[in-house]
Amino acid sequence: MYKRVLAWIGSHAPPGSRRWWAALVPAAIVVYLFGTTVYVQSQSTYYRVVMDGRPLGYVAGQETVGDAVALAERNASREYGFPVRLANPPAVEQIITHERYETLSLQALAERLQAAGDFLTRATVLVVDGQEVAALPSKEAAQSVLDELKARYARRLEASVEGGRLDVRRVTIQQSIRLEERDDVPADRVRDAVDVLAQLMGGKQAQRVHVVRAGESPWTIASAHGMTVAELLGANPGVDPQRLQPGEELRLNVPEPWISFESEEVLTVTERIPFATRREYDANLDAGKQRVKQEGEYGEKQITYALRRRDGRIVEQRKVEEQVTRQPVDRILVIGTKPVAGVSTGRLIWPLRGRITSGYGPRWGAMHTGIDIDGATGQAVRAADGGTVVSAGWDGGYGYAVQIRHDSGLYTFYAHMSRIAVDVGDAVAQGQVIGYVGSTGRSTGSHLHFEVRRCTSPGCAVPPLGFLP
Numbered sequence: 001m002y003k004r005v006l007a008w009i010g011s012h013a014p015p016g017s018r019r020w021w022a023a024l025v026p027a028a029i030v031v032y033l034f035g036t037t038v039y040v041q042s043q044s045t046y047y048r049v050v051m052d053g054r055p056l057g058y059v060a061g062q063e064t065v066g067d068a069v070a071l072a073e074r075n076a077s078r079e080y081g082f083p084v085r086l087a088n089p090p091a092v093e094q095i096i097t098h099e100r101y102e103t104l105s106l107q108a109l110a111e112r113l114q115a116a117g118d119f120l121t122r123a124t125v126l127v128v129d130g131q132e133v134a135a136l137p138s139k140e141a142a143q144s145v146l147d148e149l150k151a152r153y154a155r156r157l158e159a160s161v162e163g164g165r166l167d168v169r170r171v172t173i174q175q176s177i178r179l180e181e182r183d184d185v186p187a188d189r190v191r192d193a194v195d196v197l198a199q200l201m202g203g204k205q206a207q208r209v210h211v212v213r214a215g216e217s218p219w220t221i222a223s224a225h226g227m228t229v230a231e232l233l234g235a236n237p238g239v240d241p242q243r244l245q246p247g248e249e250l251r252l253n254v255p256e257p258w259i260s261f262e263s264e265e266v267l268t269v270t271e272r273i274p275f276a277t278r279r280e281y282d283a284n285l286d287a288g289k290q291r292v293k294q295e296g297e298y299g300e301k302q303i304t305y306a307l308r309r310r311d312g313r314i315v316e317q318r319k320v321e322e323q324v325t326r327q328p329v330d331r332i333l334v335i336g337t338k339p340v341a342g343v344s345t346g347r348l349i350w351p352l353r354g355r356i357t358s359g360y361g362p363r364w365g366a367m368h369t370g371i372d373i374d375g376a377t378g379q380a381v382r383a384a385d386g387g388t389v390v391s392a393g394w395d396g397g398y399g400y401a402v403q404i405r406h407d408s409g410l411y412t413f414y415a416h417m418s419r420i421a422v423d424v425g426d427a428v429a430q431g432q433v434i435g436y437v438g439s440t441g442r443s444t445g446s447h448l449h450f451e452v453r454r455c456t457s458p459g460c461a462v463p464p465l466g467f468l469p
C-alpha cells in the first residue's frame with residue numbers, strides 16, 4: 001500500500017517537483033497511522049437497547065433493533081396464534097466509548113424483547129351491560145360464543161320436557177351486548193371461544209349483603225342462597241356463627257349468570273281423555289250379575305301452548321290450540337235385571353202402578369214419611385227390588401206392613417195392606433208379590449203407603465221419588 005501511495009503521488013505530481021513531494025510522503029503516512037487509525041480503533045460506537053427503563057443489552061448496528069422487533073413480533077404471533085405487535089417499542093441510545101461491550105445477536109435481542117415485551121393485538125371485546133367480559137381473536141369467534149350460549153340454553157330447555165315436545169323458537173339475550181373491535185387489546189387477555197364459553201357458562205360471583213332476621217341460622221341463610229355454610233363463613237371471617245344477631249349484615253357470594261336469556265317456545269303435550277262408562281240393562285241376565293260388553297279406551301288430545309321464559313322460569317303460558325287426535329271409547333257395562341230371589345238390582349221399580357195421592361213431606365202438622373199410591377183393595381203389591389223380608393205383620397197405625405232389606409243398605413216399607421204374602425226371612429225377587437192393597441191401620445181409603453229408608457225405623461225415611469224410575 002505504501003508503494004502504491006508513492007506511485008499515485010508520483011504520477012500526479014507536477015513535472016520537476018517529484019523529489020520534493022516524495023519527501024513529504026512518509027510524514028503523511030505517520031500522521032495517518034498514529035492519528036486517524038489509532039483514534040478509530042480506541043473509540044467504538046454501540047447502541048444500547050432499553051425497554052421500559054430496563055436495559056436489554058447492546059448491539060453494534062442500529063438496524064439490528066428494528067429487525068429484532070420484527071422477529072420478536074413474528075415469533076410472538078406464532079406463539080399466540082394471531083398477529084401481535086409490541087406495545088412498548090424499545091428506546092435506542094447511541095454510545096461512543098473507549099470501553100468494549102459485548103453485543104447481542106439479532107436472535108438474542110429478539111428473545112429478550114419477546115420475554116420483556118407486552119404485546120397488543122387487534123381483537124373483539126365482548127361488552128355486557130357496559131362491562132368488558134372477555135376478548136376474542138375475531139368478531140366471528142365472539143359471535144359463535146353468543147350463538148352457542150343460546151343454543152345450549154335452548155337444548156337444556158328442550159331436554160327438560162317430559163311427555164311432550166318443546167320447540168324453542170327464539171332465544172334473546174336480555175343484557176345489552178356489544179362486540180367492540182379494538183386494535184390495542186393486550187394479547188394475553190385474548191382467549192379462544194371454548195374458554196370464553198366456559199367462563200360465561202360458569203357465572204360470576206356477585207357480592208350481596210343479607211340482613212339477618214330472627215330465627216335464621218348460618219345453615220338456613222346459606223342454603224337459601226345456594227351456598228354451603230363453609231362458603232358463607234369464609235366470606236364473613238369476623239362472624240361468630242353461634243352468636244348470629246338479628247340485624248347483623250352478612251356478605252353473600254352468590255353465583256349470578258353473566259348472561260340472562262328470554263325465550264319464546266311452543267310446547268306440545270299429549271293428554272289422555274278419560275272414557276265414560278255407559279250402563280245397559282239386560283232382562284235376560286240375572287239381577288246382581290254384570291258383564292263388560294265393550295272395554296273403555298282412553299282418547300288423546302294434543303294441546304299446544306305458547307310459552308315465554310326468563311332464565312328457565314316460565315313467565316307466560318297461553319293455550320293456543322287443542323286438538324282431539326283420538327276420541328275415547330265408552331266402556332259399556334251390561335247389568336242383569338232378571339229378578340232373582342234375595343238379590344237386589346240396585347234400581348227400584350214401582351211397587352204399584354197408580355196416582356200419587358199424597359207426597360213425601362210435612363202434612364197436617366206432622367211428617368208424612370212416604371208416598372201414598374192409589375189402588376183398589378186386593379191389587380198386588382210387588383217388591384220394589386230383590387232382598388230379604390225383615391218384618392211382616394201388623395204395625396200399629398201402618399196396619400199390615402212389610403219391610404225388605406236390599407243389598408245397597410236401603411230398606412223399602414209397604415203399609416195399609418189388606419193381606420201379606422211373605423214371612424220374615426223370606427228372600428224375595430224384584431217384582432215378586434209381597435201382599436195386596438188394603439186400608440188397614442190409620443187409613444182413610446184403600447191405597448199403598450210406600451217408604452224408602454236408610455235404616456229400619458221411620459226416622460230414616462228419605463224422599464222415595466228419587467229412587468223410582
Ligand SMILES: [Zn+2]
Pocket residue numbers: 358368370371372448449450
Ligand atoms: Zn201414607
